[in-house]
Amino acid sequence: MKESMGNPLQLKSLNHISLVCRSVEESMDFYQNVLGFFPIRRPGSFDFDGAWLFGFGIGIHLLQAEEPEKLPKKKEINPKDNHISFQCESMEAVEKKLKEMEIDYVRARVEEGGIQVDQLFFHDPDGFMVEICNCECLPVIPLVGEVARSCSRVMLNQPQPQIQNMVPTIATWKDLN
Numbered sequence: 001m002k003e004s005m006g007n008p009l010q011l012k013s014l015n016h017i018s019l020v021c022r023s024v025e026e027s028m029d030f031y032q033n034v035l036g037f038f039p040i041r042r043p044g045s046f047d048f049d050g051a052w053l054f055g056f057g058i059g060i061h062l063l064q065a066e067e068p069e070k071l072p073k074k075k076e077i078n079p080k081d082n083h084i085s086f087q088c089e090s091m092e093a094v095e096k097k098l099k100e101m102e103i104d105y106v107r108a109r110v111e112e113g114g115i116q117v118d119q120l121f122f123h124d125p126d127g128f129m130v131e132i133c134n135c136e137c138l139p140v141i142p143l144v145g146e147v148a149r150s151c152s153r154v155m156l157n158q159p160q161p162q163i164q165n166m167v168p169t170i171a172t173w174k175d176l177n
Contacts, residue, residue, distance in 0.1 A: 016052075016059030017084060019128055022068035024051050026125045031060055034101065035086070035130070056086065074127040077106040083121065083129035087136050091118045094132045098122060112138060 021027040028051050031037040037055035049064035065071050088094050098105050098120065105122040119133045 014058050016061050018061040018063055019124070019126065020063045020065050020071065021124075021126045022065055022071055023125065024049055024062050024064045027051075027062045028053065030124050031062070034103065071126060074123055077104065077121050077123060077129065079106060079108050079119065079121050079131070081129050083131050085119075085131035085133055085135065087134065088132050091120065091132070091134055094120055110138070115139075 019027065028039065031053050032039070035055070037053035037060055040052050040054045040059070042050065042052040042061075051062045053060045053062070095105075095107075103122050105120045108119040108121065110117040110119065115137050117133055117135050117138050119131055119135075121129055121131050123129055
């Protein structure tokens with residue numbers, strides 16, 4: 001197994017996600033009025049319809065589908081499907097707002113070492129899933145000296161170093177090894 005190289009591509013942060021949508025206008029409404037993103041200038045050199053939004057340190061780029069009728073239809077809300085996740089200040093406030101907006105959602109809970117993380121999953125107008133959680137409760141624990149595996153196979157009862165900063169430097173990772 002090749003040893004981790006730290007940050008080989010020298011990444012800094014997540015910049016944006018791009019989503020192909022049936023209606024840019026409908027998706028803009030959702031991302032602005034449900035999630036709180038705001039529209040930003042998009043380069044005029046693009047020769048296709050779309051919109052850019054920004055919020056919470058990341059961008060969402062909406063791309064108008066060339067054949068919207070061929071996009072898959074909304075399906076059952078499945079927490080194990082592709083999604084983007086946002087942390088929130090109050091799970092109760094989010095759930096109340098989703099009910100007021102008549103947005104269907106699914107609740108889930110993760111428990112680990114006495115810590116409970118609540119999650120709410122729902123779809124955007126095109127069926128892309130969004131998660132809202134209080135995930136900051138769950139500590140980020142690197143797998144030091146172990147081969148990374150699926151969570152169901154990792155022995156989590158062994159003591160692990162706690163990471164205070166979510167974006168450790170290469171030196172921090174070396175110190176842990």
